[in-house]
Amino acid sequence: MSHVAYIGSGPYCYANSFAMMFGAGAPSPAVIEFATDSPFGVHLIGGTLPFFDPYGWTPEAGFDEALAAMGWRSQVSSGGTEAEALARLRCALAQGPVWIGPVEMGHLRHQPKMTGPIGADHYVVVLEADDRQVVMHDPQGYPYASLPLADFMTAWRAETVSYGSPYTLRSGFVRERRVSEEEVIQASIPANLEWLAMQRGDGMPPGSLGNGEAALALAAMVDAGPDEELRSHLIHFAIRVGARRAADAATCLARIGLTEASRIADRQARLIGSMQHPLAAGDRRDAAAALRGLASTYVELLTALASFSAAVS
Incomplete structure (x- = not known):
């Protein structure tokens, strides 16, 4: 079965925000996401919280x-x-749009049902800020959204986000050289490999697992019956972004001729994506079976990418 590239909505907030900052010369969000290494693994933080990255x-x-x-x-x-953060933001806005994040999504009250912190990170592009409100492009689906300044500053403080520093912004974007999308993909492979081989990522809490071990442990949790918090995390975020990341990895790898690696990434995308309906409908057995099938693919992908890296080095 051939791979079909995915185009559509999904929680690609930082990739879409970078694309907005780059403007007309932006790589596709799929290539941006690939370059950040996100598709290359799965982990279980503290043995309980899964992410397909x-x-x-x-x-x-x-x-x-x-x-x-x-x-x-x-x-x-x-x-x-x-006050210092707001002054930095206004100074940066004098030169153009500003990339902001992580912020706590639960404080972005222009999004329906957001009334307080939910521990979810997010990224936006701020266009204007005055004493009353900010105006932003929120890649969750809200162009030119306005938000009261107090709510924005609380979100930007990111107290309930598990990583990052308060009031982080990026500005002064400069294109130093023109690079084709294929060159971006190929240049990203060494870092992709290191993440996939679990050679990076220090400071994980006790009980954390990665790749095959994480997939099998999550399968056991799902088989036993996930609590509502875990099920909600999977069906509203983790599966959606994980399947898209793997699908985009398959597309990117095929573009530089890595047919076998692309085939494996496509299989990962299919397995992750296949979990959505079972978990949404309460069928944990099929979801657990998909996770068990996923477990071996990380070693397979590592082998395929390592072979390519050795051949070009």
Whole structure:
């Protein structure tokens, strides 16, 4: 069965925000996401919280290398008091849009049903800020959304986000060289490999698992009956973004001729995506079976990518 590239909505907030900042010369969000290394693994934080991304990875871990691979650089700043952060934001806005995040999504009250912190990270592009409100492009599906300044600052403080620093922004985006999407994909392979091999990602809490072990442990949790918090996390976020990341990895790998690696990534996408209906409908057995099938694919993908890396080095 051939691979079909996915185009559509999904929780690609930082990739879409970067694409907005790059403007007309932006790589596709699929290539941006690939360059941040997100498709290359699965982990179970503390043995309980699953994400279909590499062991120990957070979005920020891949940003600078991704920007370099794409031929861009930016200035990043964070911390300080609320007043200092707002002053930095206004200064940066004088030069153009500003990339903001992580923020706590639960405080973005322009999004329906958001009334307080939910422990979810998010990224936006701020266009304007005055004493009353900010105006932003929120890639969750809200162009030119306005938000009261107090709510925005609380979200930007990111107290309930598990990584990052308060009041982080990127500005001063400069394109240093023109790079084709295929060149971006190929330049990202060494870092992809390191994440997939679990050679990065320090500071994980006790009980954390990665790749095959994580998939099998999650399968056991699902088979036993996931609680509502875990089921909701999977069906509303983790499966959606995980399946898309793997599908985009398959598309990107095929573009540079890595047919076998692309085939494995496509299989990962199909297995992850196949969990959505069973878990939404309460059928845990099929979801657990998909996870058990997924477990061996990480070694397979590592082998395929390592063979390519050895051949070109």
